[in-house]
Amino acid sequence: MSFDVERIRKDFPVLSRELPGGRTLVYLDSGNSSQKPTPVIETMREHLAMHYSNVGRAMHVLGSESTEAYEAARDKIAAFVGAPSRDEVVFTKNASEALNLLAYSLGNRSNTDPRFTLGEGDEIVISEMEHHSNIVPWQMLAQRTGATLKWFGVTDDGRLDLSGDVITDRTKIVSVTHQSNVLGTVNPVAEIVRLARQAGALVALDASQSVPHHPVDVAALGADFVAFTGHKMVGPSGIGVLWGRQELLEAMPPFLGGGEMIEAVWMDRSTYAPVPHKFEAGTPPIVEAIGLGAAVDYLTGVGMEAIEAHERDLTAYAMRALQEISGLKVIGPTDLGDRGGTISFTLEGIHPHDVGQILDDQFGIAVRVGHHCARPLHLRFGIPATTRASFYLYNTTGEIDALVRGLHQVQKVFA
Amino acid sequence: MITDSMYQELILEHYKRPQGRGLREPYEAEVHHVNPTCGDEITLRVHLEGDKVADVSYEGQGCSISQAAASVLHELTKGSTVTESLSVVDEFTRLMQGRGQVEPDEDVLGDAVAFAGVAKFPARVKCALLSWMAYKDAVVRSSAV
Numbered sequence: 001m002s003f004d005v006e007r008i009r010k011d012f013p014v015l016s017r018e019l020p021g022g023r024t025l026v027y028l029d030s031g032n033s034s035q036k037p038t039p040v041i042e043t044m045r046e047h048l049a050m051h052y053s054n055v056g057r058a059m060h061v062l063g064s065e066s067t068e069a070y071e072a073a074r075d076k077i078a079a080f081v082g083a084p085s086r087d088e089v090v091f092t093k094n095a096s097e098a099l100n101l102l103a104y105s106l107g108n109r110s111n112t113d114p115r116f117t118l119g120e121g122d123e124i125v126i127s128e129m130e131h132h133s134n135i136v137p138w139q140m141l142a143q144r145t146g147a148t149l150k151w152f153g154v155t156d157d158g159r160l161d162l163s164g165d166v167i168t169d170r171t172k173i174v175s176v177t178h179q180s181n182v183l184g185t186v187n188p189v190a191e192i193v194r195l196a197r198q199a200g201a202l203v204a205l206d207a208s209q210s211v212p213h214h215p216v217d218v219a220a221l222g223a224d225f226v227a228f229t230g231h232k233m234v235g236p237s238g239i240g241v242l243w244g245r246q247e248l249l250e251a252m253p254p255f256l257g258g259g260e261m262i263e264a265v266w267m268d269r270s271t272y273a274p275v276p277h278k279f280e281a282g283t284p285p286i287v288e289a290i291g292l293g294a295a296v297d298y299l300t301g302v303g304m305e306a307i308e309a310h311e312r313d314l315t316a317y318a319m320r321a322l323q324e325i326s327g328l329k330v331i332g333p334t335d336l337g338d339r340g341g342t343i344s345f346t347l348e349g350i351h352p353h354d355v356g357q358i359l360d361d362q363f364g365i366a367v368r369v370g371h372h373c374a375r376p377l378h379l380r381f382g383i384p385a386t387t388r389a390s391f392y393l394y395n396t397t398g399e400i401d402a403l404v405r406g407l408h409q410v411q412k413v414f415a
Numbered sequence: 416m417i418t419d420s421m422y423q424e425l426i427l428e429h430y431k432r433p434q435g436r437g438l439r440e441p442y443e444a445e446v447h448h449v450n451p452t453c454g455d456e457i458t459l460r461v462h463l464e465g466d467k468v469a470d471v472s473y474e475g476q477g478c479s480i481s482q483a484a485a486s487v488l489h490e491l492t493k494g495s496t497v498t499e500s501l502s503v504v505d506e507f508t509r510l511m512q513g514r515g516q517v518e519p520d521e522d523v524l525g526d527a528v529a530f531a532g533v534a535k536f537p538a539r540v541k542c543a544l545l546s547w548m549a550y551k552d553a554v555v556r557s558s559a560v
Contacts, residue, residue, distance in 0.1 A: 351478035353453055353542070370453055384454040384476055413422055414479070
């Protein structure tokens with residue numbers, strides 16, 4: 001394997017930054033947001049400096065250059081996730097907006113397509129391991145429509161519990177995470193799709209934690225919708241994606257109304273643009289989309305298989321090293337099958353906020369502490385919070401060694 | 416390292432051996448306060464005898480700063496008068512909200528001066544203040560009884 005992590009690290013300027021007090025940065029928080037490589041930064045800078053204008057409407061050189069770059073980004077992202085058509089890639093501001101867009105298209109009285117009608121007696125299925133962004137929009141949908149919200153539980157070792165009849169013939173949509181942002185668990189999408197298909201339900205995946213780290217082919221996954229976000233995949237914040245099957249996107253009502261999403265407007269009614277523009281009201285995050293295009297170019301250049309393999313090695317190394325620390329308990333699967341490079345844990349008798357503060361201040365180690373926007377999952381495990389280390393293509397085993405040293409020091413402070 | 420100034424020996428002592436922890440009877444008011452950003456929480460009871468703070472009992476979960484602050488609060492308020500205790504709360508609040516620029520009044524604060532370092536960490540100030548705000552709330556409620 002010709003994966004040269006030291007060469008990759010040179011592409012990310014912030015990784016050679018010195019923190020106040022002369023500490024080296026050890027960035028183990030990519031599950032929260034990833035760092036950005038020079039090609040992404042330069043592409044965005046260059047576009048802002050030399051090509052920027054509004055997209056899809058301006059009849060001049062800059063307008064066409066911007067439009068071309070924005071739409072080229074859509075092509076790149078469609079290819080990156082194996083979308084059968086570029087028109088199936090809808091730009092949103094993040095994965096939360098993508099999931100909200102979808103949730104608002106169900107139970108909308110302006111739409112009579114039976115796949116998207118929702119009311120009392122109908123069921124929405126999620127899981128206990130979801131990020132709040134794949135819980136709250138569905139709670140709100142249930143409140144708006146009177147539909148019932150149900151969920152899969154989570155087993156003690158952090159796997160989705162598919163037993164029981166959670167999905168029934170009343171289920172209209174199943175929306176679950178592809179990879180848990182806390183447990184690292186990669187869920188069995190094929191089995192979930194099979195269960196949902198039997199019930200005639202739609203399937204949505206929150207792929208915010210999988211698309212950045214694994215080769216993902218949306219057509220092969222078999223789901224109807226896949227949401228992900230740019231900032232976790234070496235792209236900028238402010239840009240996300242909803243992929244959906246074209247005929248479903250066409251059958252859905254628009255989400256936000258405004259410029260660019262219309263075909264024709266009268267004072268009392270409008271007709272809408274074809275997908276994906278039907279869902280892209282107003283001036284979109286142009287430079288962010290172009291930056292995300294550069295991000296997928298960069299990831300493709302490194303190779304998603306290589307990135308996945310590197311993270312698998314890091315995860316194996318970290319799992320061994322962390323489990324040797326007394327009083328450390330991993331929350332999530334400890335076996336390496338079907339899991340990604342996110343490891344959450346508790347340290348006996350020490351609150352995660354204290355762990356995070358000492359790791360940061362004394363060692364320059366950035367981890368995330370808290371409930372990671374997955375409070376119900378923490379309630380499930382009877383804990384208020386965890387410390388989470390999440391790895392990406394630029395992390396090294398040396399950084400995991402630093403984390404282990406840091407955790408020993410934390411234990412010394414609280415001994 | 417700045418955390419050295421935050422994790423004072425005295426704070427760690429109170430965290431490991433909290434004073435007055437546990438909910439006790441009798442009490443005139445019980446309050447439950449949470450810090451939604453980090454999930455720290457405290458249930459706190461106040462028992463007054465006339466103008467005297469006869470007991471402050473509490474149960475909570477959270478980081479060392481929030482739990483040690485509750486322990487120090489118990490020590491400083493129990494046995495004092497309500498008026499005295501509220502002036503300690505005011506001085507502690509002033510110290511915590513002073514972004515590390517406030518010179519604490521040691522005569523008023525006693526052990527609570529150990530939290531001076533916390534004021535430099537805006538994210539942790541709420542941890543230190545959680546139980547103290549709960550106490551203030553409980554005193555107001557018990558006085559209203």
